[in-house]
Amino acid sequence: MTGRHIVAQSLTAEAFAPFGAVIDKAAVDPRPMNAGKARRFHDLAALRATGEDARVVIGLVEAEPYALPLRVSLVERHPLGSQAFMPLNAAPFLVVVCPDEGGRPGRPQAFVTAPGQGICYDLGIWHGVLTPFGEPQEFLVVDRAGAGVNLEEVSFDEPWTVDLPGALGA
Template sequence: MSERLIVAEPLTPEAFAPFGTVIDKDAVAPRPMNAGKARRFHDLAQVRVAGEDGHVVIGYVEAEPYGLPLAVSLVERHPLGAQAFLPLNAAPFLVVVCPDADGRPGRPRAFVTAPGQGICYAIGTWHGVLTPFGAPQDFLVVDRGGPGTNLEEFTFETPWSIRIRQPG
């Protein structure tokens, strides 16, 4: 059987648009606040939630690194709310997403964030688990809280292998 290989590409707003929003302060002009002592990079992403009793929650995640190449067998999606991951340092991390193919995940795509970039998955986007590599990494997570089933998981019969394109 041939290897199911995906090569991760750089994360750009255009390439990631079908799956959500790239969170990158370089995408907006800052505005001053606190008497000029701070700069605010406003409206970088919207975390939408569904359901009458749904609400936005903020969490903190301490994530252990994964080895590369990465074997991806499990993906998930959240039908009731978007989900944003904001790294608390400048280290890159791996983002795996799949287009929807009649209610199932299609062929994965993989992206490597630039230092400081975060992501916001759109409602219902199939995605891999939070995947730092090289070292542990901490994240703020913004997603939906409230009643209802907001997690669907899918396991590929044959895992996909994700590699990072080496420069040059």
């Protein structure tokens, strides 16, 4: 292989911890509610919103699938608020994150979610775009609204190619 490659790994809470939280109902014990007719999986991720008039908002995103292998040429971060993405179907999606190296994104890392997993990026974490693959997906998005510039983007001089392990790349 030529160029810059990274291999996606399975998304786990431990591996993703430097970048945020994995939203996964398997991580908590549900609480009964509504006279036992419902189960609540509470406190799966914490969101933060800072700045003037800051508030947490909920949105819905309809996303088209990306072709694989994915070429990552741009990452972004949100310095004033966390961002959570929860798929509304059971299909996996690709998550690309970068450590911060002096205010710039470092070497990307890639994760593949398990069915039903979502993610919550911590405040100021460099990340790739929302990346479903295989089929279109809808996502519930929880993030920050309010005054201030809450988007920074950086383009890589040379793109990174994300390879999926085994059957995921087929």
